[in-house]
Amino acid sequence: MRETRRILLVEDDENIRDVCRRYMERDGFEVVLAADGQVGWEEFLRSSPDLVVLDVMLPGKDGYQICQDIRHESDVPVMMLTARGDERDRVMGLTLGADDYLTKPFSPRELMLRVHNILRRVNRDGVAETSEQHDDTLHFDDMMIDPARRRVEISNQAADLTVKEFDVLLLMAKRPGQVFSKGQLLNLVWGIDTPADTSAVTVLMRRLREKIETNPSRPELLQTVWGIGYRFEPKTRKRRV
The missing domain is CATH 1.10.10.10 (Winged helix-like DNA-binding domain superfamily/Winged helix DNA-binding domain)
Known part of the structure; x- marks a missing residue:
């Protein structure tokens, strides 16, 4: 069993990806990065993350399709990042099985608060830490x-x-x-x-x-x-x- 929680971050914006990675690593997480949808899906299958932070608008394979594919394979928590403010887009992600969403632009501190809130509920063995x-x-x-x-x-x-x-x-x-x-x-x-x-x-x-x-x-x-x-x-x- 690995000691460090692993987060898969799938985001094509290099600046956002770098800021999120630094905040996640500062909080003690191992971070796996992907800049497009297809690589993100391959990294999910390879790395077995404890949480997936997933942008909606991605080249190659969008976040909705990845979220749907993840739900066919796993119940790992998924947080979606979206620049879209329309209610239909948010509901779409939740319908496909996302656990949370965050609309851009967002504060890295709010992102990490949400990450910790999700992961606090489930420990490495899938048992509630409460x-x-x-x-x-x-x-x-x-x-x-x-x-x-x-x-x-x-x-x-x-x-x-x-x-x-x-x-x-x-x-x-x-x-x-x-x-x-x-x-x-x-x-x-x-x-x-x-x-x-x-x-x-x-x-x-x-x-x-x-x-x-x-x-x-x-x-x-x-x-x-x-x-x-x-x-x-x-x-x-x-x-x-």
Whole structure:
């Protein structure tokens, strides 16, 4: 097991790439660099990074395609960098499975805050580096949620959730029946207060329903509370002791 967390930075702007690299290395990360999409994808397969920081507009292969390809192979956290401010572009990245996005121009300090917030949730073995790892496993009907291993099973089959999908599910599952506003969930998804629009929460909830609901178009577990947000509403609940 390597001792240093590894970040793959895929960015074609040399100045941005150099500034980000210096800040990442200053914080103790090993950084793998790529200046175009195809090289970025090859480096992902070769280097097994702990986090991918990925520009959207890239020569050869754009960030959306790389993010989609990554999600076919792995649940490694992905942060997207974009010069586009349009909501449709941000939602596109989240729909494809990105965990976070940052709009250019951005502060390197904000970038590193987001990097640390994402990686703090998962250690090198994929185990949450929080007090959750000592919590009991949760059981709801045919669903099992194991905070220590960050594992979810539906009818004894593993559900492959991203970091943020698991965080949102665990938060709601620990408080069944409680209504969470989109703003509350948005703060958990990003880990910091941000003016990002709540459509990101809508996208994440849709992806989560597709992975855990029998019929995502008529969800039973993750229910919409119109005009407010969402609640987790299992039929039965028990906790392993």
